[in-house]
Amino acid sequence: MTEREILQNLKRVRERIAAAATRVGREPRGVTLVAATKGVPPATINAIVAAGVGIIGENRLQEARRKAAHMEGKCSWHMIGHLQTNKVKDAVGFFDLIQSVDSLRLAVEIDQAAEKRRIRQKILVEINLSGEKTKYGLARVDVFSFMREARRLENIEIVGLLTIPPLVEDTEWTRPFFRGLRQLALEIDGKEGAPLKILSMGMSSDFEVAIEEGATMVRVGTAIFGSRSRSRER
Numbered sequence: 001m002t003e004r005e006i007l008q009n010l011k012r013v014r015e016r017i018a019a020a021a022t023r024v025g026r027e028p029r030g031v032t033l034v035a036a037t038k039g040v041p042p043a044t045i046n047a048i049v050a051a052g053v054g055i056i057g058e059n060r061l062q063e064a065r066r067k068a069a070h071m072e073g074k075c076s077w078h079m080i081g082h083l084q085t086n087k088v089k090d091a092v093g094f095f096d097l098i099q100s101v102d103s104l105r106l107a108v109e110i111d112q113a114a115e116k117r118r119i120r121q122k123i124l125v126e127i128n129l130s131g132e133k134t135k136y137g138l139a140r141v142d143v144f145s146f147m148r149e150a151r152r153l154e155n156i157e158i159v160g161l162l163t164i165p166p167l168v169e170d171t172e173w174t175r176p177f178f179r180g181l182r183q184l185a186l187e188i189d190g191k192e193g194a195p196l197k198i199l200s201m202g203m204s205s206d207f208e209v210a211i212e213e214g215a216t217m218v219r220v221g222t223a224i225f226g227s228r229s230r231s232r233e234r
């Protein structure tokens with residue numbers, strides 16, 4: 001795919017985001033686009049950053065750091081893939097937001113690494129609402145005990161939730177999962193205080209449904225860059 005086509009796709013994605021928000025009476029500005037750039041070369045990332053995309057989502061720390069060395073403009077890096085505990089030390093501080101925290105053990109490791117660096121690391125909690133065994137994320141039943149424990153950790157700040165619905169034939173079938181994440185965030189807010197402002201949900205195939213159900217952050221790769229060789233994580 002040429003750079004021109006990619007910028008055209010980006011424009012189209014932005015229009016679709018705005019249209020989906022407007023459809024349900026939301027401000028398009030209330031939805032942040034994260035470009036999911038696994039497998040995308042630095043030159044292309046530079047082009048979309050120049051076109052105003054401020055957040056780059058990567059699945060692997062090494063790949064993200066390698067690319068960061070080639071960036072011309074300023075952008076923010078988010079971790080959207082599974083984070084192994086042995087990578088935490090280097091991930092903390094590099095990523096402005098770690099979107100994929102899926103266990104208390106990982107939260108504790110991040111907290112300790114953040115303390116050493118004297119920063120407060122922002123994180124999202126990844127929730128597995130479908131119960132699929134192949135997928136990362138906390139089960140719904142474990143969320144409240146996780147929140148109680150994790151909110152005691154002073155060097156992390158839990159700013160929202162992330163979910164990935166099952167891969168389905170009809171995107172309409174993803175709706176209950178997005179609605180479920182929003183309801184879960186409201187339930188947690190009611191019980192635990194500090195609001196979870198970010199709902200990171202929606203990918204190329206389903207971001208419009210996610211926005212209709214309250215997504216404040218969508219992670220889009222294929223709809224911008226075309227399909228790359230490495231398969232997406234579902």
Ligand SMILES: *Cc1c(COP(=O)(O)O)cnc(C)c1O
Pocket residue numbers: 036038059080081203204205219220221222223232233
């Ligand atoms: C790859 C990826 C995306 C983007 O998926 P597309 O279908 O290519 O838009 C979003 N979130 C995560 C966690 C991913 O790994």
